[in-house]
Amino acid sequence: MMERFSILIDDSEGALMRVIGTIERRGWRVRALAMTREGNRGCRLELELARLPWHRGDPAILVRHLEKLIPVAAVDCGGRGAPPWTGQTPDRAMVPAAAGAGA
Amino acid sequence: MTDAAASAAAAAPSRTASGGEMLVRALEAQGVEVIFGYPGGAIMPVYDALVGSPLTHILTRHEQGAIFAADGYARVTGRTGVTIATSGPGATNLVTGLANALADSVPIVAITGQVARPLMGSDAFQEVDTFGITLPVVKHSFILSDPDSIPELVAEAFAIAASGRPGPVLLDLPKDVAMAPVAARALPRGRPAPLPLPEAAAVARATAMIREAKRPLVYAGGGIALAGATAAFRAFIRRTGLPVVATLKGLGAIPTDAPEFLGLLGMHGNKAANLAVQRSDLLITCGARFDDRATGRVDGFAPEARILHLDADAAEVGKIRAADLALVGDLGQALEALRPGPLAITSWQQETAQLMKAHVWRYDAPGEGVYAPALLRALSEAAGEDLIVTCDVGQHQMWAAQHCRFTRPEAHLTSGGLGAMGYGIPAGIGALHAAPGARVVTVTGDGSIMMNIQELATLNRYRLPLKIVLLDNQALGMVRQWQDIFFDGRLSEVDLSDNPDFAALARVFGLAARTIEHRDEVAGAIDWLLGAEGPALLHVKIDPLANVWPLVPPGADNHEMLEETRQ
Ligand SMILES: Cc1ncc(C[n+]2csc(CCOP(=O)(O)OP(=O)(O)O)c2C)c(N)n1
Numbered sequence: 050m051m052e053r054f055s056i057l058i059d060d061s062e063g064a065l066m067r068v069i070g071t072i073e074r075r076g077w078r079v080r081a082l083a084m085t086r087e088g089n090r091g092c093r094l095e096l097e098l099a100r101l102p103w104h105r106g107d108p109a110i111l112v113r114h115l116e117k118l119i120p121v122a123a124v125d126c127g128g129r130g131a132p133p134w135t136g137q138t139p140d141r142a143m144v145p146a147a148a149g150a151g152a
Numbered sequence: 153m154t155d156a157a158a159s160a161a162a163a164a165p166s167r168t169a170s171g172g173e174m175l176v177r178a179l180e181a182q183g184v185e186v187i188f189g190y191p192g193g194a195i196m197p198v199y200d201a202l203v204g205s206p207l208t209h210i211l212t213r214h215e216q217g218a219i220f221a222a223d224g225y226a227r228v229t230g231r232t233g234v235t236i237a238t239s240g241p242g243a244t245n246l247v248t249g250l251a252n253a254l255a256d257s258v259p260i261v262a263i264t265g266q267v268a269r270p271l272m273g274s275d276a277f278q279e280v281d282t283f284g285i286t287l288p289v290v291k292h293s294f295i296l297s298d299p300d301s302i303p304e305l306v307a308e309a310f311a312i313a314a315s316g317r318p319g320p321v322l323l324d325l326p327k328d329v330a331m332a333p334v335a336a337r338a339l340p341r342g343r344p345a346p347l348p349l350p351e352a353a354a355v356a357r358a359t360a361m362i363r364e365a366k367r368p369l370v371y372a373g374g375g376i377a378l379a380g381a382t383a384a385f386r387a388f389i390r391r392t393g394l395p396v397v398a399t400l401k402g403l404g405a406i407p408t409d410a411p412e413f414l415g416l417l418g419m420h421g422n423k424a425a426n427l428a429v430q431r432s433d434l435l436i437t438c439g440a441r442f443d444d445r446a447t448g449r450v451d452g453f454a455p456e457a458r459i460l461h462l463d464a465d466a467a468e469v470g471k472i473r474a475a476d477l478a479l480v481g482d483l484g485q486a487l488e489a490l491r492p493g494p495l496a497i498t499s500w501q502q503e504t505a506q507l508m509k510a511h512v513w514r515y516d517a518p519g520e521g522v523y524a525p526a527l528l529r530a531l532s533e534a535a536g537e538d539l540i541v542t543c544d545v546g547q548h549q550m551w552a553a554q555h556c557r558f559t560r561p562e563a564h565l566t567s568g569g570l571g572a573m574g575y576g577i578p579a580g581i582g583a584l585h586a587a588p589g590a591r592v593v594t595v596t597g598d599g600s601i602m603m604n605i606q607e608l609a610t611l612n613r614y615r616l617p618l619k620i621v622l623l624d625n626q627a628l629g630m631v632r633q634w635q636d637i638f639f640d641g642r643l644s645e646v647d648l649s650d651n652p653d654f655a656a657l658a659r660v661f662g663l664a665a666r667t668i669e670h671r672d673e674v675a676g677a678i679d680w681l682l683g684a685e686g687p688a689l690l691h692v693k694i695d696p697l698a699n700v701w702p703l704v705p706p707g708a709d710n711h712e713m714l715e716e717t718r719q
Pocket residue numbers: 544545546547548549571572573574596597598599600601603623625627628629630631
């Protein structure tokens with residue numbers, strides 16, 4: 050099963066190695082890779098990844114691992130990885146400390 | 153450096169410093185007080201800058217000792233620990249410590265010397281690709297290749313190390329950069345980025361899940377302490393009355409003798425905790441990550457439970473076990489916001505209380521020899537509230553987790569995720585610098601102590617009053633136990649019956665030391681150890697065949713625990 054990932058990274062040292070290393074360590078192999086410059090936004094990586102057969106390899110989890118890397122600005126894998134169960138968008142109503150409902 | 157001093161530096165742009173001096177000043181500007189390190193060629197400009205600096209440098213006797221000490225310091229203070237080493241072998245000796253800090257989410261800034269920039273890539277003397285070697289075991293890393301950006305990158309390193317889920321950050325400093333002149337200027341201070349607050353709708357759904365559950369259970373992990381959320385967690389438990397189980401790193405999130413606490417879960421957890429997890433219909437997972445040592449066979453873990461997952465790290469949600477709902481972000485705020493009101497869980501509370509009663513630890517082992525669990529229990533009771541236990545890895549580590557009393561998470565320092573033998577004594581050194589008045593006890597084994605035995609010299613050098621309990625079973629006991637149980641008793645390279653005389657060895661290093669082997673010597677020995685002036689070692693000979701019970705065999709479900717059979 051192949052997955053397509055599109056990743057925007059900055060050009061800090063080790064950025065590419067961090068991305069590839071994370072992918073390989075988390076149960077995936079890189080089958081195809083293209084990297085293009087996107088002006089001063091950094092570099093765009095287009096990857097085709099194959100999951101190791103013995104690995105659970107949920108692409109949504111890989112998205113979130115990649116998003117944690119400091120040089121990674123954005124990860125797209127067909128909308129996967131977004132957290133529907135948390136709805137953590139900054140513009141929604143947040144609960145301030147100690148302001149819960151009742152009890 | 154104070155703000156005033158920083159602006160004074162800014163006001164005098166004509167003054168220059170070396171890159172090494174700039175690094176030291178940048179550390180001071182972060183509020184660093186203590187660093188643990190070991191010098192060498194490539195890092196000499198930084199050591200030169202330490203002369204006259206207000207930073208306290210603790211010279212360990214191995215770089216692994218230095219980074220484990222920085223780790224212990226960070227765990228006790230909640231602040232970022234700092235370690236420093238030279239290039240090549242100095243840097244490679246840090247690798248285990250970096251991996252340990254990454255696995256247990258400990259904020260550390262590690263500074264390594266590097267050969268001069270023009271020599272990098274030329275296989276120069278003591279050149280290794282520190283940046284490359286450490287990539288998989290750091291949260292982030294920088295090569296400080298521009299002398300002028302040292303203060304900014306140091307500040308950024310501290311911010312990254314402590315933000316979100318903490319972890320180690322490496323700064324590799326080429327020697328020519330460390331020697332280059334830099335214009336003195338204001339030093340920025342890195343501050344961790346705040347975590348997102350829980351969203352109101354998600355909190356409402358989580359609250360409803362807790363209200364609906366008939367057998368809700370809290371699964372507490374190390375993330376609670378990392379988030380500084382211990383008080384919020386305790387308040388949540390107080391107002392809900394929910395029963396709690398803890399991971400190795402979650403121990404102390406609530407006091408071990410709190411009525412809601414069922415104990416450690418997982419491979420060497422207690423039976424009440426594991427059975428409660430298996431029975432639960434809602435697992436409120438707080439700062440825990442479904443580690444295989446905690447879950448046993450994942451598919452058989454808490455089979456009837458829905459999962460409510462509270463964590464700082466989005467990548468942990470659904471990694472091992474799918475969450476029905478997650479609150480990702482600030483754990484303390486999430487716990488504050490969860491106020492489900494009175495819960496109708498009396499019969500569940502009675503059931504878990506019953507489990508506790510049915511599975512209390514027994515200390516009435518037969519024989520005259522020292523029973524390690526009883527000794528550890530007595531020791532932690534005698535030591536009192538301010539006790540900090542640092543552990544090595546093996547059977548003794550599991551006994552400490554099972555039988556010591558912990559009243560706060562910072563009281564139990566253990567290499568949880570990596571399981572690195574050699575952690576205990578250096579972590580104790582770090583803990584004593586973090587809390588100089590505290591009573592710090594290292595529980596170690598005859599295998600583990602030899603992994604960083606050289607740090608006894610550090611204890612003596614700084615007269616650090618670390619109290620070491622060495623449980624000597626003349627074996628790599630945990631491995632021996634597994635060979636006995638899972639490899640048909642074929643023992644392979646686990647015998648340590650040719651150990652040195654540990655008490656004599658400790659005395660050579662300048663520690664007070666004593667050996668015991670009978671049960672009736674335990675009480676007196678504990679008094680002696682806790683009353684000793686400086687560093688001291690209690691060498692305890694125990695039964696080489698003693699095992700840690702219960703034990704969930706690998707690949708089994710947590711209710712399938714093997715237990716001791718006593719005649
Ligand atoms: C650095 C390192 N090497 C090897 C291991 C594997 N290991 C786990 S427990 C253990 C035995 C530890 O022996 P000891 O310190 O005497 O503790 P005991 O189990 O006997 O209490 C070993 C070798 C490890 N965890 N860490």
